[in-house]
Amino acid sequence: MTDKNTAPETDRNTEPEDLVAATSGTDAVAEADTGTARSLSADAFRSLRRNPLFWVSSVLIVIFIVMAAWPSLLATYSPGWNDLSIARETPSAEHWFGTDTQGYDIYSRTIYGARASILVGILATLGVLLLGSFLGLVAGYVGGLVDTLISRFGDIFFAIPLLLAGIIFLSSIRERDDIFGIPLQGYFGVIMQVVLVFMIFGWPSLMRLMRSSVIQVKPNDYVQAARALGASPLRIIRRHVLPNAMAPAIVVSTINLGAYIAAEATLSFLGIGLVPPTVSWGVMISDALVPLRSYPHILFFPALFLSLAVLAFIMLGDAVRDAFDPKSR
Numbered sequence: 001m002t003d004k005n006t007a008p009e010t011d012r013n014t015e016p017e018d019l020v021a022a023t024s025g026t027d028a029v030a031e032a033d034t035g036t037a038r039s040l041s042a043d044a045f046r047s048l049r050r051n052p053l054f055w056v057s058s059v060l061i062v063i064f065i066v067m068a069a070w071p072s073l074l075a076t077y078s079p080g081w082n083d084l085s086i087a088r089e090t091p092s093a094e095h096w097f098g099t100d101t102q103g104y105d106i107y108s109r110t111i112y113g114a115r116a117s118i119l120v121g122i123l124a125t126l127g128v129l130l131l132g133s134f135l136g137l138v139a140g141y142v143g144g145l146v147d148t149l150i151s152r153f154g155d156i157f158f159a160i161p162l163l164l165a166g167i168i169f170l171s172s173i174r175e176r177d178d179i180f181g182i183p184l185q186g187y188f189g190v191i192m193q194v195v196l197v198f199m200i201f202g203w204p205s206l207m208r209l210m211r212s213s214v215i216q217v218k219p220n221d222y223v224q225a226a227r228a229l230g231a232s233p234l235r236i237i238r239r240h241v242l243p244n245a246m247a248p249a250i251v252v253s254t255i256n257l258g259a260y261i262a263a264e265a266t267l268s269f270l271g272i273g274l275v276p277p278t279v280s281w282g283v284m285i286s287d288a289l290v291p292l293r294s295y296p297h298i299l300f301f302p303a304l305f306l307s308l309a310v311l312a313f314i315m316l317g318d319a320v321r322d323a324f325d326p327k328s329r
Contacts, residue, residue: 047323054319060312064305067114075108079279088295097301100284101291109279110302116280118309120191121261124198129253131199132206133246139207140214140245141237151211154204163266165201170194170272187278194273198260206249206256213245220244247324255317258310265306281306 048054067074076096082103089099097106139150170193176184179196183189217223218241226236267273268282269289276283281302288299 051319053315057312057315068118071112075111077105077108079112098297100298113279113281120264121257123195124260125257127199128202132203133210136207136210140211158204166197217245251321258313262310
């Protein structure tokens, strides 16, 4: 007769490994039903990896960055090399993109032109991002009179068209040696002139975006909980507000990078941006205007590289925006 308090034979003979396996199987089924928990950033990067636009734009951007950082690896001649005897030569095996009116090798100058154009775009984007984000963060978090003053001050600059401001500003500082201690002569000095224009007149849009993002984040429960626990305003901004409000500004800055490259080319084409001997795509397009009808290849290749660079950064910004925007998925 079996005792009621005695466990069944199958229970006594069950090994611990079997119990672990059974428990693991149950957890695996539960995990398969509910799915693996992921953060918003991890989910966004997973979406990016599945987006073909992200990979196409990334490959193009890497190529342009290599061109800007190490142009001598790709160029066959120095940017100052020229031979008037072969001026206006069409593309050939020796000169892949042909030569221009001064006998410069268009392929080599197109490679070297990436440095100035992309450097202007990157520096302008970083400057606008830092200045606009800081002012937008202060305006959105502090509020009140500070918010009103910063917003109205930004409206003044926001009402001035960027290209018109660039023409006026660059015309007034062209002959100056420095401004605010920043040198304005030489290779990097000429580049800093254009960067300053984009920083001074481009920050209001980033400030508005950052301000609205901070206003949305500030009432959230984790911010109120940190304030109730006695966290300082600086700690709340650094640990809670800024990380959760920065994503829209970064996405827009990625798109703006391509826009600043195009704006630099426009100012250089008008003769007011980068000027020779600085080599950029905008300067090359300006030089190709006169012989355009007879020798269109002089204009075609720098314009093609400029268009691809602008398109690559805009596509990257669109891909990042779609990945970080839950409403688009």
